[in-house]
Amino acid sequence: MDLKTLKQAMQKHTFQDMQFDESKQKAVHTKIQQHISIEELKYALLGLTQTEKSGFELTELMHMRGEQAIYQNEGLLYQCLHELEAAELITGLWKNGEKVYFLSKKGHKQLALTQRPIGGVKWKALYSK
Numbered sequence: 001m002d003l004k005t006l007k008q009a010m011q012k013h014t015f016q017d018m019q020f021d022e023s024k025q026k027a028v029h030t031k032i033q034q035h036i037s038i039e040e041l042k043y044a045l046l047g048l049t050q051t052e053k054s055g056f057e058l059t060e061l062m063h064m065r066g067e068q069a070i071y072q073n074e075g076l077l078y079q080c081l082h083e084l085e086a087a088e089l090i091t092g093l094w095k096n097g098e099k100v101y102f103l104s105k106k107g108h109k110q111l112a113l114t115q116r117p118i119g120g121v122k123w124k125a126l127y128s129k
Contacts, residue, residue, distance in 0.1 A: 041067060042080050045101075046111050049090050052102040055081065 041062070048061055059077055062070040070077055081101055084090045089107035092099050103111065 038076070038080065041070070041076070042084060043114065045077075045080055045084060046089060046103065046107055046114075049084075049101045049103045049107070050111075052100045054098050054100050056098075058101065 044062065044065065044067065045058065048058055053061070055078060058081070059070065059074055062077060081090065081092070084107070085092050085101070088104055089110060090101050091104045092101045094100075
């Protein structure tokens with residue numbers, strides 16, 4: 001079966017009752033924008049953790065930057081911090097009952113790569129080892 005035949009079969013059977021109206025288009029667009037905001041948030045966090053900062057300090061800095069994703073959901077910042085920590089791009093340590101974050105060696109390397117003006121490294125490259 002070639003691709004054209006597969007597409008025709010799917011339109012005839014799989015997508016027959018599905019309508020992609022304006023509300024669904026808006027929902028998809030909103031999800032894409034949220035995804036972009038999250039990626040931008042992670043990149044901003046990499047830059048901000050070049051010096052040691054607590055989650056509270058990072059939240060305050062993001063508010064000062066006017067980061068919309070944080071206004072809508074402050075827990076998102078901690079989710080991003082945990083993902084960056086799991087990818088070993090930042091390190092989190094407990095100091096005086098407060099967790100502080102700072103850029104790891106791997107994070108420094110990746111931040112330098114992503115700041116190059118040529119080519120543009122994709123975000124997924126940040127998770128490669």
